[in-house]
Amino acid sequence: MNLKEKGEYHMTQPVKIGIIGAGFAGAFHLRSYRQVQRVPVEVTAIAGKTKTRAENLAKRYNVLNYYDDYRYILDDPSIQVVDIVVPNALHLPMVLEAARAGKHIICEKPLTGYFGQGEPDDEVGATPKRKMLEKVREDLENVRAVMAANQVKFCYAENWIHAPSFRKGLELMEKCFATGSILEIRGDESHSGSHAEYAKYWRHAGGGAMARLAAHPIAAGLFLKQYEGEKRDGRPIVAKEVWADATDLTKTEAFAHAKDSPLVTGWQDVETWSQLTVTFTDGTKGIFFGTDDLLGGMESEMDIRLTNSRVKFALCSVRDCQFYIVDPAPVEDVYFNEKQETKAGLSFPNPDEEWTLGYPHEIQDFMEAIVYDRDPLTGLDLAMQLVEVLYAGYVSCEEGRRISLE
Ligand SMILES: NC(=O)c1ccc[n+]([C@@H]2O[C@H](COP(=O)([O-])OP(=O)(O)OC[C@H]3O[C@@H](n4cnc5c(N)ncnc54)[C@H](O)[C@@H]3O)[C@@H](O)[C@H]2O)c1
Numbered sequence: 574m575n576l577k578e579k580g581e582y583h584m585t586q587p588v589k590i591g592i593i594g595a596g597f598a599g600a601f602h603l604r605s606y607r608q609v610q611r612v613p614v615e616v617t618a619i620a621g622k623t624k625t626r627a628e629n630l631a632k633r634y635n636v637l638n639y640y641d642d643y644r645y646i647l648d649d650p651s652i653q654v655v656d657i658v659v660p661n662a663l664h665l666p667m668v669l670e671a672a673r674a675g676k677h678i679i680c681e682k683p684l685t686g687y688f689g690q691g692e693p694d695d696e697v698g699a700t701p702k703r704k705m706l707e708k709v710r711e712d713l714e715n716v717r718a719v720m721a722a723n724q725v726k727f728c729y730a731e732n733w734i735h736a737p738s739f740r741k742g743l744e745l746m747e748k749c750f751a752t753g754s755i756l757e758i759r760g761d762e763s764h765s766g767s768h769a770e771y772a773k774y775w776r777h778a779g780g781g782a783m784a785r786l787a788a789h790p791i792a793a794g795l796f797l798k799q800y801e802g803e804k805r806d807g808r809p810i811v812a813k814e815v816w817a818d819a820t821d822l823t824k825t826e827a828f829a830h831a832k833d834s835p836l837v838t839g840w841q842d843v844e845t846w847s848q849l850t851v852t853f854t855d856g857t858k859g860i861f862f863g864t865d866d867l868l869g870g871m872e873s874e875m876d877i878r879l880t881n882s883r884v885k886f887a888l889c890s891v892r893d894c895q896f897y898i899v900d901p902a903p904v905e906d907v908y909f910n911e912k913q914e915t916k917a918g919l920s921f922p923n924p925d926e927e928w929t930l931g932y933p934h935e936i937q938d939f940m941e942a943i944v945y946d947r948d949p950l951t952g953l954d955l956a957m958q959l960v961e962v963l964y965a966g967y968v969s970c971e972e973g974r975r976i977s978l979e
Pocket of ligand 1: 593623
């Protein structure tokens with residue numbers, strides 16, 4: 574039943590949203606709600622870890638209510654949608670609570686992971702990865718059951734799949750699937766390291782560069798092969814085997830010699846470099862990278878090789894605008910690109926980075942899915958598949974062999 578039929582929504586009344594998390598992603602979600610078209614929406618509350626953080630963000634974006642406890646959002650009967658943009662370890666408990674409270678859910682990546690079961694905080698990353706995989710599988714079964722018992726939507730905020738360049742590629746590939754197949758997908762998301770302290774700890778992040786960065790291209794690859802199979806034969810093509818490698822490059826001998834590197838350091842028990850290869854049920858391959866070793870701004874790219882065509886796209890390294898300056902002092906307060914270390918020399922400032930990254934598009938899709946009671950483009954199945962592939966990847970890294978998902 575859609576919100577209209579449930580009597581919860583009339584076109585003149587906005588869909589009401591509460592955001593949990595008042596950090597970096599909370600801010601870009603807020604800006605995306607402002608761009609939603611044709612569906613009236615209103616962010617009515619923000620909850621942060623502290624009231625001050627929530628208040629700062631709320632005042633910047635004219636949000637009326639701000640709290641230091643997300644339960645105020647869950648208890649507010651006027652709020653229909655809960656948007657979860659907190660550190661990864663909090664996603665699953667909040668998703669379960671929000672579903673039980675009857676709220677539709679938007680959840681940032683990844684849906685969940687392994688965050689410890691009583692190990693000391695700094696030893697969570699050393700837990701045998703088989704144990705991690707078993708625990709996340711249990712958690713995924715639980716979330717599936719809870720979502721099935723509560724008739725709410727789950728919208729998985731994987732922006733890659735909503736990004737305009739990905740969608741254009743998908744439109745083209747859809748035409749090619751009648752006579753062709755994807756043979757290989759190469760995907761990469763890399764930058765110089767996360768701004769968020771929690772990302773350095775397995776206890777909070779559930780992994781390193783693989784769970785945080787490679788999660789994007791892997792999800793996009795899983796989505797593409799599933800889509801291809803469903804379009805051509807009515808049956809999804811899914812991941813059947815995973816083979817991965819990962820390490821913390823800042824703990825190598827090479828890095829020990831480095832002086833004045835702008836790369837983020839201080840990683841606790843997580844990897845900063847990762848590669849994961851998926852073999853799909855039709856025998857084709859996806860190879861995905863997520864790394865924190867890249868200077869010069871974030872890169873999010875994919876190269877898809879089909880039997881009859883090829884598609885390449887880049888989500889953020891666009892070259893629409895070129896700029897050169899020797900001393901960047903005059904442009905200090907102008908935004909250029911995510912994770913660009915310096916504005917000196919030649920740069921390509923992105924005219925609308927959040928647009929090319931697909932953030933407004935994902936929020937638009939989720940609002941329409943909720944109001945018109947249709948599936949979001951990126952939902953629970955994709956979120957669950959990704960978590961299983963990631964943790965099979967961590968098992969592969971530890972055991973040095975391919976891991977079957979069958
Ligand atoms: N899709 C993307 O491109 C993208 C980009 C960045 C982050 N993310 C995701 O967004 C999520 C948040 O990342 P971020 O970069 O915004 O981190 P951040 O550290 O900037 O913000 C996290 C916020 O959560 C708040 N928080 C912590 N515990 C809380 C609690 N119990 N109740 C309410 N708020 C609490 C913190 O105070 C902080 O304000 C992560 O899951 C991350 O994977 C996605």
